Amino acid sequence: MFQATALNRRNARIETGMRVAYLGMTLMLIVPVLLVLGVLIDKGAPALSWEFLTEVPLKGMTEGGIFPALMGTVALVLVALLASVPVGVAAAIYLSEYAPNTWLTRLVNLAIINLAGVPSIVHALFGVGAFVMFFGFGTSILAASLTLAVMTLPVVIVSTRESLRAVPQEFREACWTLGATRWQTIWRIVLPNAISGILTGVILEVSRTVGETAPIMFTGAAFFLPFLPQSVFDQTMAMSLHLFVISTQVPDVPEALPYAVALALIAVVLVMNAASIAFRVVLRRRKKW
Amino acid sequence: MVAAVLAESVAGDAKIVVKKFSVHYGAYTALSGVNLAVARNEIFSIVGPANAGKTSFLRVLNRMDALTSGMRYEGTVRFDGHDIRKWRNLYALRRRIGVVFPLPVGLPLSVFDNVAMAPRLRGVRHRDELEEIVERCLRRAALWGEVKDRLTALGSLLSGGQQQRLTIARALSQDPELLLLDEFSIAIDPVTTMKIEDVLLELKKEMTIIMVTNLVQQARRISDRMAFFHKGRCVEVGETAAMFDGDVRDEQTLDYLRGRFG
Numbered sequence A: 001m002f003q004a005t006a007l008n009r010r011n012a013r014i015e016t017g018m019r020v021a022y023l024g025m026t027l028m029l030i031v032p033v034l035l036v037l038g039v040l041i042d043k044g045a046p047a048l049s050w051e052f053l054t055e056v057p058l059k060g061m062t063e064g065g066i067f068p069a070l071m072g073t074v075a076l077v078l079v080a081l082l083a084s085v086p087v088g089v090a091a092a093i094y095l096s097e098y099a100p101n102t103w104l105t106r107l108v109n110l111a112i113i114n115l116a117g118v119p120s121i122v123h124a125l126f127g128v129g130a131f132v133m134f135f136g137f138g139t140s141i142l143a144a145s146l147t148l149a150v151m152t153l154p155v156v157i158v159s160t161r162e163s164l165r166a167v168p169q170e171f172r173e174a175c176w177t178l179g180a181t182r183w184q185t186i187w188r189i190v191l192p193n194a195i196s197g198i199l200t201g202v203i204l205e206v207s208r209t210v211g212e213t214a215p216i217m218f219t220g221a222a223f224f225l226p227f228l229p230q231s232v233f234d235q236t237m238a239m240s241l242h243l244f245v246i247s248t249q250v251p252d253v254p255e256a257l258p259y260a261v262a263l264a265l266i267a268v269v270l271v272m273n274a275a276s277i278a279f280r281v282v283l284r285r286r287k288k289w
Numbered sequence B: 001m002v003a004a005v006l007a008e009s010v011a012g013d014a015k016i017v018v019k020k021f022s023v024h025y026g027a028y029t030a031l032s033g034v035n036l037a038v039a040r041n042e043i044f045s046i047v048g049p050a051n052a053g054k055t056s057f058l059r060v061l062n063r064m065d066a067l068t069s070g071m072r073y074e075g076t077v078r079f080d081g082h083d084i085r086k087w088r089n090l091y092a093l094r095r096r097i098g099v100v101f102p103l104p105v106g107l108p109l110s111v112f113d114n115v116a117m118a119p120r121l122r123g124v125r126h127r128d129e130l131e132e133i134v135e136r137c138l139r140r141a142a143l144w145g146e147v148k149d150r151l152t153a154l155g156s157l158l159s160g161g162q163q164q165r166l167t168i169a170r171a172l173s174q175d176p177e178l179l180l181l182d183e184f185s186i187a188i189d190p191v192t193t194m195k196i197e198d199v200l201l202e203l204k205k206e207m208t209i210i211m212v213t214n215l216v217q218q219a220r221r222i223s224d225r226m227a228f229f230h231k232g233r234c235v236e237v238g239e240t241a242a243m244f245d246g247d248v249r250d251e252q253t254l255d256y257l258r259g260r261f262g
């Protein structure tokens, strides 16, 4: 008959303890999320309506809807993605697949990590200097989106690079021995297996871009502009700035209004993420090793 | 002496000629002192204990050193008389060389796509033609019967031995002139191994085969000539039959071949 030794029993106890501890930590993570959502829904939901989403703000932003800000945020995020995803993915492909391991490569990698740590207000000042003034885009969607793109570029690069590196090296070697070039290997084997991780980076970028206020405040977001922009060279309202303005700058705003805006802001993030999350789920189901 | 004479005797119609060859990883020398020639349409086997530099040798033949950071080789390797160091399009060189790794690497693609990859890379587009190539290669690798109904399944879902035969089929799909096999049988059962050995004997009519093996008896069964690598050196090269009969320069070789090593 097998008899558990004292050591066996002790290990089993530790095992149970660790499992409970990890579960506890994970559950603790959910608490703040639920609290934030709970407060927002409790206070903001009554003010939410279809009109709120489709009408312009009225009476010094104390009434009416958030339509221009909503559309402005969507435009800012999309233009920022258009700029940062191609550049970021290309840079990550270079760093992961082509770059030799030299001091220059290490310097670039170090620079990317440091860039990720730069506060967003510094990016804002950079955006003003570079896009608004030097390139002459003026305060516009283009300048604001490019500022956001520069700010989120490190996130895209790092997450893409890591998901490319996670593809086993043997796959590349097997492909190379068949006579494939590096690019053929990347296109046929590496990218299809890294795409789900790359999309995760894009989701992170969207979430961060939607919420940022400082980088767009001086570069393209308007305080109050109750109509839609006509081109990327126009200014626009944005939800993050709108939320900041009505909660701190405008007198006599009904209490529910900022909560409703915040709720809508989170909804935008969720909707924009939903598409890529769904895409990712489909891809993960096809994950092949 | 014997080795040098043999190297000279095949040099006239050699597929591969290697001279004053050594492989280095950074400052570390993994293999040195290799001078040998492999004749067209022969099976040449390389035996030797672990860490002898056998895999390193194969990797240079298809110029994987160019894709491995820190790896380089010295000396010359001639493929059909052309120095592979001066070969401008390495992809074209690799397309002529099929490789089978010790552990099967099924690419994360379907069985069909695994085998169709090389033909596609060289521009074959027609479905009929691809199907014909895939079937022929799978048959040759003794795998067709087992996978003909699951060509769309993932290659990596096959059993270990099936995956290994899949990689053999994939190597054959290149229509290689030179086939490099690195311990191809470690993941395969003895019956299938025998089948594949028969296939190799067939294949050598069309191509040259260099095979690294840990199974001395496998080298004896199918190779025409062989080399013994030990501790990063090529100890000797000779006719397989003669070496097993005891015609060796170095006692170590015979000890290894007779299983009295270490």
Ligand SMILES: Nc1ncnc2c1ncn2[C@@H]1O[C@H](COP(=O)(O)OP(=O)(O)OP(=O)(O)O)[C@@H](O)[C@H]1O
Residues within 6 Å of the ligand: B025, B030, B048, B049, B050, B051, B052, B053, B054, B055, B056, B057, B068, B070, B071
């Ligand atoms: N990419 C690499 N970087 C650094 N050193 C390497 C690399 N590949 C192989 N080596 C070294 O080269 C030496 C020879 O390795 P190699 O794989 O050629 O031996 P082998 O004869 O094939 O051994 P085995 O029978 O175990 O496969 C080893 O000491 C190994 O550590």
Ligand SMILES: [Mg+2]
Residues within 6 Å of the ligand: B054, B055, B056, B182
């Ligand atoms: Mg080896």
